[in-house]
Amino acid sequence: MVAGGLVVSDVPRSEVIASYEIETSLPLQQAAEALAGEQSTGTFIRVERESDELRARSAAQVVSVDELPLSGASALPGAKGDPDKRRRALLRLRFPLDNFGPSLPNLLAAVAGNLFELRELAAIKLIGLDLPSEFAERYPGPAFGVEGTRRLMGRSEGAMIGTIVKPSIGLRPDELAELVGELATAGIDFIKDDELQGNGAIAPFEERVKAVMPVLLRHADRTGTMPMYAFNITDDLERMRHNHDLVLEQGGTCIMVCVNMVGFAGTEWVRRHSQLPIHGHRAMLGSMMRSPQLGFGYGAWQALARVAGVDHLHTNGISNKFYESDAEVLASIRQVRTPMLDHRPIVPVLSSGQWAGLAHDTHAAVDTTDVLVLAGGGIHGHPHGAAAGVEAMRTAWHAAEHGESFAAAVERSPALRAAVDTFGGVRG
Numbered sequence: 001m002v003a004g005g006l007v008v009s010d011v012p013r014s015e016v017i018a019s020y021e022i023e024t025s026l027p028l029q030q031a032a033e034a035l036a037g038e039q040s041t042g043t044f045i046r047v048e049r050e051s052d053e054l055r056a057r058s059a060a061q062v063v064s065v066d067e068l069p070l071s072g073a074s075a076l077p078g079a080k081g082d083p084d085k086r087r088r089a090l091l092r093l094r095f096p097l098d099n100f101g102p103s104l105p106n107l108l109a110a111v112a113g114n115l116f117e118l119r120e121l122a123a124i125k126l127i128g129l130d131l132p133s134e135f136a137e138r139y140p141g142p143a144f145g146v147e148g149t150r151r152l153m154g155r156s157e158g159a160m161i162g163t164i165v166k167p168s169i170g171l172r173p174d175e176l177a178e179l180v181g182e183l184a185t186a187g188i189d190f191i192k193d194d195e196l197q198g199n200g201a202i203a204p205f206e207e208r209v210k211a212v213m214p215v216l217l218r219h220a221d222r223t224g225t226m227p228m229y230a231f232n233i234t235d236d237l238e239r240m241r242h243n244h245d246l247v248l249e250q251g252g253t254c255i256m257v258c259v260n261m262v263g264f265a266g267t268e269w270v271r272r273h274s275q276l277p278i279h280g281h282r283a284m285l286g287s288m289m290r291s292p293q294l295g296f297g298y299g300a301w302q303a304l305a306r307v308a309g310v311d312h313l314h315t316n317g318i319s320n321k322f323y324e325s326d327a328e329v330l331a332s333i334r335q336v337r338t339p340m341l342d343h344r345p346i347v348p349v350l351s352s353g354q355w356a357g358l359a360h361d362t363h364a365a366v367d368t369t370d371v372l373v374l375a376g377g378g379i380h381g382h383p384h385g386a387a388a389g390v391e392a393m394r395t396a397w398h399a400a401e402h403g404e405s406f407a408a409a410v411e412r413s414p415a416l417r418a419a420v421d422t423f424g425g426v427r428g
Contacts, residue, residue, distance in 0.1 A: 014097040017063065017130040018111040018300075023088045023123030023293065025081020028065050032091050034120050036060035039110055040099060058099055060110075063092040071292045075122035086122055102134040104264045104307060116294060127297030131341060135307055139268060141343030142311045144277040146370050149311060149347055152253045152277065154225030155189045159363070159397045160347070160372040161390065162190030162228075166380040169196050173203055173211035179386065180212050183379075184219040184227050186387035187394060190372060192230035195258050195283040199235065205243055213250040230256040230279040230312075233270070237262075240270055248275055257310070260284040264308045271309030279349070280310030290323055298332045306340060312372060317350035318362055330365050337368070347372050354378050355423040356416055359396035360406045369401055383418050392419035 024031040040060035041050055068088045075083065093111075100106035112126050150156055163183065165176065183191055199205040212229055220226035233243035233255045240262070244255055256279040259267050271278060288295035298315075305313055315332040316324055324332075329350075336348040348371050350362065355378030362373070379389030392415040399409035410416050 014132040014134055016095045016097060016107065016111065016132065018093050018095060018126060019128035020091045020093070021068065021088065021123065021125045021127055021292075021297075022091050022121055023071065023075070023086055024121050025079070025083065025085045025087075026120050028067065028087055028089045028091075029062070031120050032062045032065050032089070032093070035091070035115055035118060035124075036062055036093050038118060039093070039113060039115055040095065058096055060096075061094040063094050064090075066090045071123065073123070073291075073293050076124075076293055078119055079122035080119045081122070083122075088123070097132055097134060102132075102138040104139070104268060104304060107131075108264070108304075112296070112300075123293035125291075125293070125295055125297055126300045128299045129303045131303065131307065133341065136341040136343065139307045140271070140309065141306060141341065142278075142309055142346050143271065143274070143344075144311045145344030145346050147344070149228070149277055149372075153189050153228040157369065158401055159359075159369045160189045161393045161397065162192065162372055162374045163188060163379045163386070163390070164192055164194050164351070164374055164376040165197065166194075166376050168194035169200070169202070171203060173207040176203065176208060177211040177215050180227075180229065181215045181219070182385075182387055183390060184216060186390035188227050188379075188390050190228045190230070190254075190374070192254075192256055192279060192374070193232035195232060195234075195256075195281050197232055199239075205231070205233075206246060209246055209250050209252065213252055217251050226253065228254045228277070230254040232256045232258070232281075234258040234261050234281075237266060237269060240266075241273055244270065244274055244276065252276065254279055256281055258283045259305050259308070259310065260288075264304050267305065267308040267310065274309075277311040278309060280305050280313045282314040286323070298328075299335045302332070302335050303340060306336075306343060306346060310346060311344075312347040312349050314349045314351055316352045317354045317358065317373065318365065319358055320352035320354070322352050326365075333366055333371070337370070345370070349374060351376070356392040356396035356419045357406070357424050359393070360400045363397070363400035369397075373397065378419075378423060381422065382415070383422050384415065388415040388418065391415040 041055055041058050070088050095110050100110050116124055216226050231247050233240045234257055247255055254277045257267050257270055258281045313336050316329045318326045318329055333348045350371055351374040354375040375393055380386050382389030395409055395413045395416045
């Protein structure tokens with residue numbers, strides 16, 4: 001049969017469906033077929049050995065083209081065509097898995113390779129991926145997910161409350177240990193290194209681990225539970241192996257990987273070796289996601305990160321300090337929670353400008369407590385100290401989860417009242 005001007009085999013086969021938003025001055029179908037050809041069997045001209053049989057077997061196919069309103073953004077540099085004829089569309093392409101196999105790097109070459117450079121396109125953004133079961137057979141996905149994370153941190157129900165070490169960098173290991181002790185005593189569930197904290201001279205990785213873990217282990221001996229601390233192991237590959245092994249040896253229960261800094265293949269390499277949950281950070285994602293005209297949508301990116309094996313993944317939170325709208329953030333949280341490839345459910349990580357006053361709105365919007373809420377300044381900036389910041393967060397989320405109004409929670413909690421006075425107005 002024929003679809004999109006290309007011959008399609010009737011033989012069933014595994015395939016990847018990639019979704020894009022494109023903008024072009026060409027007829028939409030023509031632009032879609034140019035993209036499909038460039039990313040599979042075609043080039044700028046039909047060549048001798050590009051037979052009908054080869055195209056039927058290996059050519060990417062246009063599944064659908066649905067026109068969208070123009071974004072109003074400027075065309076990408078070098079885009080050709082009449083700007084007055086520009087149109088926008090949601091495009092879905094089918095890629096035969098036989099072209100590249102169940103491999104994350106080779107999948108990316110197909111669905112996100114040279115297509116960003118096509119002059120026919122005034123905008124091109126990969127927004128979604130549907131992957132076949134062969135990816136689950138090759139990639140085991142998250143090892144711990146929601147259930148394993150809750151078990152290790154001793155939080156069987158309710159929102160998981162966490163923080164980022166603040167100041168992000170500059171604390172010496174003994175100062176960090178003191179802060180961690182305060183947070184643990186306050187009942188925090190989760191603490192993480194900032195993504196800026198690597199292996200610098202002020203707080204070398206090994207010294208941080210050896211300063212923090214005795215504090216957490218003593219707390220566990222006293223209370224029976226230990227907050228999860230995500231040490232940022234991001235580095236060159238062999239260094240990440242060493243860092244993971246040190247955290248494990250010292251009794252740690254989590255590692256953090258900046259996914260974009262080491263790539264999906266690097267993240268998956270860590271997953272193969274790791275015996276600990278992987279906290280997946282999204283740092284640098286804005287360079288790929290922020291423009292409506294170019295790069296990745298969160299839906300495609302999170303699918304790749306989950307296949308790579310992260311157990312937690314940053315989505316940002318509502319009313320955040322970055323560029324995303326609440327609607328975009330909530331869509332990201334839904335995407336992370338959508339089942340995929342029979343892999344374990346993972347934990348959405350809500351961060352950026354979070355504080356106790358957002359608990360009720362967030363809980364109502366996401367309708368789940370299987371979230372990790374990170375408040376950096378919203379905890380460390382509390383006027384009565386970080387412990388009071390933890391208490392305010394816990395009080396607000398407990399109230400939201402149990403149907404108590406925010407106003408009533410504020411009335412009974414001095415810590416929450418001080419948070420309101422410091423961070424914003426009362427939210428009902």
